[in-house]
Amino acid sequence: MRQPRDTPIRTAPFDHPATPGWPEQQGALLLRGLATAIVHLSEVPNPGTFALPYAAPVQQALDGVVLTRLLMKADPPESVPQLVEWCARFPIDNLPFPTPTGIAPPDSRLLDEETRQPNRICYELALSGVDPTAQQIGRQAMEDAAELCRESDSPDIYQAFRELLVTRPVLTGRELALLPADGKGLEVLAAPLRALYLPVPASHLNRDTRTYTACGRCRTLLHPTVHGGLVCERDTCPARGAVERGREYRADDIDGGTYQLIRPLRQWVSEPGVLEQQLAERLRKYGAAVQLWPSYGSYGLHVRSPQGKSWAVEVKDWSSAALLGASTRPPTAGPPYDRCFWAVPRVRLQQDTGYRNRFRLHGTGPGSLQLELVGIDDLVGIAHRERAALPDPGAPTGHPLPVEGLF
Ligand SMILES: [Zn+2]
Structure with a gap:
């Protein structure tokens, strides 16, 4: 059985930069910088009122695209708004400058055409950079919350905190202010919560x-x-x-304003958290003992399988198999485990039949070979087969394949 470190460390309770293993293909740095710039621009309080000078990542991305286009002897973007328009209009693999192949799903764009908001792949690319500013803010607050719960020896408060992030991504100002008095002990986490829920x-x-x-x-x-x-x-x-x-x-101030969980946590904590809760229920139906977010969020689920083996499981919902592969890192803290799984939603494997291969191709990080990439349904299937192979398997108490993705 693998033995992660006994002493809890400051863990990364959600996905981490994919920098190691990122292929040094032509255009990789430029695309990553552009994604970071788009994330910065999306956080401008009043979109459409871009103020000069631009934030450094935005100016750097503009400079990089202008230089690349000039070297191509092609017209450069005239302005940041035109560059933004390119990001909404052109798929990543068809942007008017070289981009790395096989990184983004086919036909995916950095910006959604309909809402002009960064797409999931945009955040995945930005997170893979060396300065994912917004994402770092979320990670620090998550680490602070885990540390505060650990210091007060309060795993129940940590569980309540994670459930809050999963089930209540939006709160009124009044609800946010009253959270510490709801009897779940969340008053300990007042400071991290103020960093994680921001005005809409x-x-x-x-x-x-x-x-x-x-x-x-x-x-x-x-x-x-x-x-x-x-x-x-x-x-x-x-x-x-x-x-x-x-x-x-x-929107008016009757309820103290409206607050939402910051985007990185909506994407990498709240959304997969729903799937982790569902997966826990499905595994329990086959006799597995499951603990969600053990050791203050060291990883997603600790599972004692029907045949008594320990699994470390995390649900990973990334549109880019390449970027997910480049971030492979089995848990190094929390309960020991025999097998480590990253479980992927069914939709990712259906939309991209080469998902598993691309993940393996880019999965060169430390410990990548011991990490098993499976579909969420496949993992439930393993538990099903283990249960069926027992001398007295008993009867599962539910349908093996309930719908993913809903509360
Ligand atoms: Zn929805």
């Missing part, structure tokens, strides 16, 4: 009704589209059909 930007606002609308499926806020519609930022929700309107939040 104007890009979510319906200017006619002065409201924000949550997705009826996943509870994150919907984005207005350029055509007057609404769309959910989680790609699994639009795939399930027409948008479902959920709770409405008033």
